Amino acid sequence: MLSKILITVAALLILAGLIGLKMKMVGKRLLFVCIAAVGMVILSVAEMNTYGLVGGCFQAIYRILAIIPGILLFHSICKRNGITDIEGLNGVGRKMPYTYVLLVFLCMVTIGIPITGTFTGIIYSEIGLLAGGYGVFTYVGLIGNILGIVVPVMLLFPMLRRMYFPEKEKNTDVAEGVATVAPSPAKSLLVIGWLLAAVLLVFSLYQQPVLVAISTVMQKFFS
Amino acid sequence: MANNYGVLLIFLFPVLGGIIGFFLGKKNKGTRNDWIDIVVIVQLAMLAYLAYMTIGKGTTFELSLGNFLGLGLSLTMDVVSVLLSILVTVVVAIVTQFMKESMKKEESSNRFYLLFMCTFGMILGACMTDNLFNFFMFITLALLFAWPLIMHRRDKLALANANIYIGFVTAGMVLILTGIVILFGYLGSVNYSGMYSSVMSRGGSGALLIAGLLTSLGFAMTAGVFPVQFQVTRGCSYGLIEISTLLSSLVSKLGIYGILVIAVDLFVENKFYGRVLLVAALMTAVWGILVTLTSTDIRKILMGLDIATNGFVLLAVSLLVLGGSSNQYSVRSVVYLLFASAISIAVLYMVSLELVRRNQNYEIKGLVASGKGNPLLGAATLLAGISLAGVPGTLGYLGYGTLFKSISTGIGWKWLVVVYIILWGFLMTAVLRIFMKFFISKPDEPLRILTSEEEELVGDNSLEAKGKDDQNAYRFGEILLLLAGVVQVVMGVIPEWSANYQPIITKFITFCNLNETVHLEVNVYSKSVLLAGGIAVIICALFYTNLVHGVLLRVIRNRKNKKLKAEAEQNKENM
Structure with a gap:
């Protein structure tokens, strides 16, 4: 019974993530991404079987490691450039391409595209x-x-x-390739972000240690 | 067999090459272009070696990494995957040659090259795997890498359509993923051969049908099958021609390949699935032809042509399901049509790219007669066109011929024979229209009385197509296009030594789980096939003169006008 209630709650949380589409503020959008992610983790754990629990743990680890630096980077970019809504993001990535690449990678892990650990978690969750x-x-x-x-x-x-x-007409300086500078996020944040991205990449390509760690912890809990 | 790690190099090499090219291009774009040439040539050389080993010596290279990427990575280089990889590399080789010229003035060309090579690598990966899960992984990554390429120019239309594209990519991939998970849960394996043997031992079920349909629907989105065609229509119609070529002639074919895998491994002789595919195939072919004949943008015209040919290939796949294990004609038609359409459409795209580059116009009106005075380009288009239209003596004809044989002898539905010949005629018309517009037609003359402003516009020659601008012609690329056409003709003329070469075609028959020991004498130059082709040509001539040039319409209009004129004169006299 508990499983069924939790599955319903999780599905509702994920569904609530759709409200984020109405949000124009960057922060609020990211909040709804988190809500949907929490829903996904709860959904997996609610299955109460090995596949579900492993899937939930996988998703929790990878999503947390990706979403926290992602949010911090977005926050830093928005704060330093005076951006509040998503319209303001137009062309920001072109001014800081390497930071943008980092953000794209973190977002992909959060979403769970194939080859990431989040994706493995989703698969386990569905099988469970x-x-x-x-x-x-x-x-x-x-x-x-x-x-x-x-x-x-x-x-x-x-x-x-x-x-x-961004649309070309609306952002002529970028379209013409004029070098414009925008304040990048703090260096310490970028270093942490890149380090975490490297860790996520390595442990996405080779997920065995994560699986072993999860299995060991689960055995200790359930023994 | 022991793991051969060299197999990884086949799909990773283009990705690494793209990354190196990106940094080389920051210093010198010429060096980058040369480097990309080297990457493609080395890639072709590696594949040629693999072809020699697999076809000549019967060796298979395998790599299975159970712990890699969480759910494992399984790659196999056998005859089928090597030939598919060669097809992909040849198309990319052609495109990259033309990109040297077309990307010269393009902003952020380094980024374009990087993502283009990554897409290429992922397409190769999809060809090499023997596992549905890995296939899904590679195809998803290829489609995701293609997304920024569609948005490259950042104009409003491209961005709006790229949004629709990514929406359909997500929907398609979610459907495939759900299907694969259900399949894995039911069968315990998503390996191609594992799925087939599991289905054979367990039999079908409702869950299997749902999973298969979900997965097929996802692949249908990638292949541009009607009515879920938007991923292809939006992705190929508004971006740069270079990425449209990759999406049309390679990625959409991967969608068909995915449906083929599902059809032959899960739905052996399943009448329901076969009929669903048949209806989808016919609708896709009709829709594609309609788009080709009614569009004015060259990218849309070629996209329609791609969808129409995908409809024909899907028809062959449906007959493979409906016809059962003895239907070897369908396997052949699937293989021939896939190869012929991929190469021919890529050639037509490149011809268009060359003409668009010279004329700076995507509209067909602006490209009328733009190829005149360029015999190399004309010959290349002609050869690609006749193969795509299925004229005897080409690879395309082998495909359409075996498909006709499959319908007339394998299935035996007369209504389908009639529909097929009519569709064949329509397809010929669509191809003929493109060739005529580029190389034969004359620019429209103004027939009506013009205002003074319009007269000024007509007098301005800047809108006229530049046909004889030979200084800008890219000869090496044109020779490559011509070679692609010649290869197709050679395959059509001596099929027993090329397209129908027993050691090759047997592997495709085995891949489709058909009985390879039943040797089939394939004679596509039989009276019935030639007659069907002849009728299609007549239909094409009728359609072309009446639909495209509107001869019939003009006759009707003239008669009506005469009648109206006579009535008006009579009224005048009466008054």
């Missing part, structure tokens, strides 16, 4: 859901899982798109 046999709630969970991939895409992709591909 199908193996669990929750009746109608299996479909609720499946729809939740699908939305859990779609919602972060819908929230993050438009921001990333605006940052590097």
Whole structure:
């Protein structure tokens, strides 16, 4: 019963992420990305089987490691450039291309595109859901899982798109290739961001140690 | 077999080459272009070696990394994957040659090259894998890398359509992912051969049908199948021609390849699935032809042509499901049509790129007669066109011929024979229209009385197509296009030593889980096929004169005008 209630709650949380589409403020959008991500983790854990728990742990680890530096970077960029809404992000990425690449990578891990650990977590979660046999709630969970991939895409992709591909007419200085400088995020933040990105990349390509660590912790908890 | 880590190099080399090219291009764009040439040539050389080893010596190279990327990475280089990889590399080689000229004035060309090479690497990865999960992974990454390429110029239309493109990419990939997970849960494996043997031992079920349909729907989005065609239509119609070529002639074919895998591994002789595919194929072909005949933007015209040919390939796949294990004609038509359409469409795109580059115009009106005075380009277009249209003596004809045989002898539905010939005729018309517009037609003469402002515009020659601008012609690229056409003709003329070469075609038959021991004498130059082709040509001539040039319409209009004139005169006399 608890599983079914948690699956429903998680699906509702993910669904609530769609409200973020209405938000024009960068911070609020990111908040709804977090809500959807929390929903995804709860959905996996709610399955209460090995696949679900492993999937939940995978998602929690990778999403947390990606989303926190991501939010901090967005916050720093917005604060230093006086940006509040997503319209203000237009062309910012072109002025700091390497920071933009870092942000794109962190967003991809948050979304869970293939090859990332988040993606592995989503797969485990779906397998756990199908193996669990929750009746109608299996479909609720499946729809939740699908939305859990779609919602972060819908929230993050438009921001990333605006940052590097603003409409040409609206941003003539960028279009003409004039070098413009914008204050970048703090160096310490960038260093931490790049380090975390490197860790995420390595442990996305080779996820075995993460799986072993999760299994060991789970054995200790459930033994 | 032991793991061969060299296989990784096949798809990683273009990605690494792209990264190195990016930094080289920051210093000198010429050096970058030369480097990309080297990468493509080395890639072709590696694939040629693999082709020698797999086809000549019967060796298979495998790599299975169970712990890599969380869920494992499995790659196999056998005859099928090597030939598909060669096709991809040849198309990319052609495109990169033309990119040297077309990207000269383009802003941020380094970034374009980098992402282009990454997309190329991912497409190669998709060709090399023997696992549905890895296939999904590579195709997703290829589509994601293509997204910024579509938005490259950042004009309003491109950005708006890129948004729709990414929406459909997400939807398609989520559907495929859900399907794959259900398949994995039910079958315990998503390896191509593993899926087939599992289905054979367990039999079908509702879950399997749902999973297969979900996955097919996702792949249908990638292939531009009607009515979920928007990923292809929006992705290929508003961006640069270079990326449209990659999406049309390679990525959309990967969608068809994905459907083929699902069809032959999960739905052997499943009538329901076969009929669904058949209906989708016919609608796709009709829709593609309609788009080609009614569009005025050259990118849309070629995109429509790609979708129409995808419809024909899908028709062959549906017949493969409906016809059962003895239907070897369908396998052949799938293979021939995939190869012929991929190469021919790439050639047509490159011809268009060359003409657009010279005329700075995407509208077909602005490109009328723009290829006149350029015999190399004309010959290349002609050869690609006749292969795409299925004229005897070409690879395309082998595809359409075997497809006709598959319908008439394998399935035996007369209504489908009629529909097929009509569609074939329409497709010929669509291809003929492009060739005529580029090389034969004369620019429209102003027929009506013009205002003084309009007369000034007509007098201004800046809008006229520049056909004889030979100074800007890119000869090496044109020779490559011509070679691509010659290869298709050679394959059509001596199929037994090329397209129908037994050691090669047997592997495709085995890939499709058909009985390879049943040797089939394929005679596509039989009376029935030639007759069908002849009828299609007649239909094409009728359609071309009446639909494209509106001869029939003009006759009707003239008669009506005469009648109206006579009535008006009579009224005048009466008054």
